Amino acid sequence: MEKKKRSFSALICVAVLLLFVVFLENLSAIFPQVPQVFMPTSPLFTVLKKAAVYSLVAVSMNLLNGFTGLFSLGQAGFMLLGAYTYAILTVPTAMKDQVYYLFEGCAFDFSLVDMFGGIFGSEGAGGAFSMVLGCLVALILAGAVAGFFAYLIGIPVLRLKSDYLAIATLGFAEILRAIFQWQKLGKITNGANMIKGFPTFSSFNITNSSGVEVLRLSTFVPFLISSICITVIVLLINSSYGRAFKSIRDDEVAAEAMGVSLFKHKMLSFVISSFFAGVGGALFAMYVANAQAKAFTSVMTYEILLIVVIGGIGSVSGSVLATFLYVACSEWWLRFLDSEQYIGSFKVPLLRNGFRMVVFSVVIMIIVLFFSQGIMGNHEINLGALIDKITRRSKRSERKQ
Amino acid sequence: MSDQVLKIDDLKVSYGGIEAVRGISFDVKAGEIVTLIGANGAGKSSILRTISGLVKPAGGSVFLEGEDITGKDSTFIVSKGLMMVPEGRKIFPNLTVLENLKIGAYLRNDDISKDLERVYGYFPRLRERSWQEGGTLSGGEQQMLAVGRALMGRPKLLMMDEPSLGLAPIVVQGIFEIIRQINSAGTTVLLIEQNANMALHVANRAYVIENGKISMEGTGKELLEDEKVKAAYLGTVSHKE
Numbered sequence: 001m002e003k004k005k006r007s008f009s010a011l012i013c014v015a016v017l018l019l020f021v022v023f024l025e026n027l028s029a030i031f032p033q034v035p036q037v038f039m040p041t042s043p044l045f046t047v048l049k050k051a052a053v054y055s056l057v058a059v060s061m062n063l064l065n066g067f068t069g070l071f072s073l074g075q076a077g078f079m080l081l082g083a084y085t086y087a088i089l090t091v092p093t094a095m096k097d098q099v100y101y102l103f104e105g106c107a108f109d110f111s112l113v114d115m116f117g118g119i120f121g122s123e124g125a126g127g128a129f130s131m132v133l134g135c136l137v138a139l140i141l142a143g144a145v146a147g148f149f150a151y152l153i154g155i156p157v158l159r160l161k162s163d164y165l166a167i168a169t170l171g172f173a174e175i176l177r178a179i180f181q182w183q184k185l186g187k188i189t190n191g192a193n194m195i196k197g198f199p200t201f202s203s204f205n206i207t208n209s210s211g212v213e214v215l216r217l218s219t220f221v222p223f224l225i226s227s228i229c230i231t232v233i234v235l236l237i238n239s240s241y242g243r244a245f246k247s248i249r250d251d252e253v254a255a256e257a258m259g260v261s262l263f264k265h266k267m268l269s270f271v272i273s274s275f276f277a278g279v280g281g282a283l284f285a286m287y288v289a290n291a292q293a294k295a296f297t298s299v300m301t302y303e304i305l306l307i308v309v310i311g312g313i314g315s316v317s318g319s320v321l322a323t324f325l326y327v328a329c330s331e332w333w334l335r336f337l338d339s340e341q342y343i344g345s346f347k348v349p350l351l352r353n354g355f356r357m358v359v360f361s362v363v364i365m366i367i368v369l370f371f372s373q374g375i376m377g378n379h380e381i382n383l384g385a386l387i388d389k390i391t392r393r394s395k396r397s398e399r400k401q
Numbered sequence: 402m403s404d405q406v407l408k409i410d411d412l413k414v415s416y417g418g419i420e421a422v423r424g425i426s427f428d429v430k431a432g433e434i435v436t437l438i439g440a441n442g443a444g445k446s447s448i449l450r451t452i453s454g455l456v457k458p459a460g461g462s463v464f465l466e467g468e469d470i471t472g473k474d475s476t477f478i479v480s481k482g483l484m485m486v487p488e489g490r491k492i493f494p495n496l497t498v499l500e501n502l503k504i505g506a507y508l509r510n511d512d513i514s515k516d517l518e519r520v521y522g523y524f525p526r527l528r529e530r531s532w533q534e535g536g537t538l539s540g541g542e543q544q545m546l547a548v549g550r551a552l553m554g555r556p557k558l559l560m561m562d563e564p565s566l567g568l569a570p571i572v573v574q575g576i577f578e579i580i581r582q583i584n585s586a587g588t589t590v591l592l593i594e595q596n597a598n599m600a601l602h603v604a605n606r607a608y609v610i611e612n613g614k615i616s617m618e619g620t621g622k623e624l625l626e627d628e629k630v631k632a633a634y635l636g637t638v639s640h641k642e
Contacts, residue, residue: 240507247493247504254491257453258550259479259508314495378495
């Protein structure tokens with residue numbers, strides 16, 4: 001009963017957060033005089049979008065590394081699969097020749113958005129609906145393709161342990177990247193060039209007939225998708241499957257002795273993690289408005305690994321929190337270090353292009369050295385319990401009065 | 402015979418060519434406590450690990466209630482009602498006590514609340530600590546948890562690998578008392594011990610393992626009196642309680 005109440009209030013918290021994001025996004029439309037920060041072009045929204053995308057990938061990586069104890073570094077590879085699947089499936093047929101001009105058109109003359117457009121109409125509300133539906137199906141397929149490849153690669157690779165697994169998955173991701181850049185596959189992947197023209201986050205902004213934005217939803221959409229996916233992961237972790245994952249992490253031999261099938265559960269965790277990494281990759285493609293293999297390097301995996309470590313291995317809320325801090329620092333708060341700054345007429349020394357990364361690295365080293373457990377360790381912020389506490393306290397103070 | 406819970410026939414186990422178990426046969430009848438005693442490296446643990454499916458045998462066969470389970474994987478064997486308390490306890494340190502117990506019942510789909518009550522009945526300490534992480538328990542409590550976890554699978558045969566390892570004598574006595582209780586409640590027990598004195602006192606029957614072979618067998622009492630056993634495993638002066 002208590003548990004149910006808590007998950008219900010946690011759900012409400014998420015809903016409130018989502019509404020707040022919509023409100024924040026449209027603040028400038030309601031009050032044109034708001035500070036620069038709340039304008040649609042502000043870095044605030046870039047950070048929010050990117051962090052929403054990254055938090056999903058970070059949580060999916062945490063499911064594997066933190067909850068199942070499988071040290072895998074293939075996340076960028078699965079994101080790449082997701083990004084390309086999404087992009088190829090949603091580029092409108094009319095755009096294909098333009099996008100694939102180097103290869104004289106795409107071998108894959110099909111677009112989910114157009115297909116649904118054919119059913120529900122491509123203008124007005126029908127068009128919007130078919131766009132949303134097309135994107136949704138493409139996102140799910142993006143996850144499915146990543147999950148399928150995870151299954152295939154998992155058969156040989158999941159028999160490896162710790163570092164060996166990390167090396168194998170890292171290698172897999174690199175091979176994938178090379179294959180997707182292969183000119184001979186240009187008809188499908190557009191070679192080393194980017195695929196663009198597919199629906200992005202800003203396609204979800206609602207405009208009226210004359211093209212003026214009525215309601216901005218471009219930040220809300222990644223938040224919504226990420227929160228749904230993370231909720232699913234959290235539910236999984238709290239289920240009996242999640243318990244089996246954690247038992248494998250804690251002690252493989254004991255888990256096996258209790259009848260937990262190691263291979264089956266490792267595979268399950270690997271496929272589910274990759275599924276959400278694939279969805280995350282598709283979201284990333286939407287965020288940067290293009291899909292290009294070059295973006296999904298091992299550096300990206302390390303970035304996500306870093307977020308997971310900073311947040312706390314084995315903590316979902318830690319991963320989410322760390323993502324927002326990390327992305328905000330790297331994209332926004334530390335940006336000023338990259339350009340020359342003057343205090344009065346005094347020129348601050350050292351500040352120049354690239355200095356941000358120096359400071360950033362030092363900050364990360366400090367975190368890893370002094371907070372080796374990460375921000376949260378393996379604890380969670382329990383939104384439900386938090387609200388419980390607050391409401392109880394306020395009731396108590398009411399009684400006192 | 403129908404009351405044979407476990408029957409081992411000429412079991413051989415080898416690790417990379419080295420034979421750890423060299424043709425062992427024994428049986429465990431329903432309602433018994435059977436113990437295997439022997440020195441380090443005699444092959445006791447290898448036998449247990451092979452029965453529970455963690456290690457594949459090099460030869461011989463294992464029957465559980467007449468069904469051949471030789472070389473089957475541990476998931477299948479556990480589902481047939483054979484649970485193990487692994488050597489060195491091996492509880493899950495980052496899971497709570499309750500979660501640890503639930504993992505013990507992982508392969509069961511029916512209601513586990515009765516078994517939970519039963520385990521808490523044996524070990525009231527676990528109920529007090531049910532929200533604590535397994536790793537924060539003391540050694541004795543961890544052993545209780547390991548036994549409780551195995552009981553959650555409602556085993557027909559409970560196998561224990563050195564439950565006295567690294568525990569104070571008083572705690573060991575408590576654990577053996579519980580083993581006796583569990584047995585009298587109807588669970589058959591196969592016990593592996595280095596603490597031959599304790600083991601022989603609770604056991605109905607015992608086998609002495611030396612260099613991967615059975616060198617002696619008899620009832621617990623017989624072996625306690627045996628001069629050779631006394632000299633090798635009990636010390637010349639036997640410690641009577």
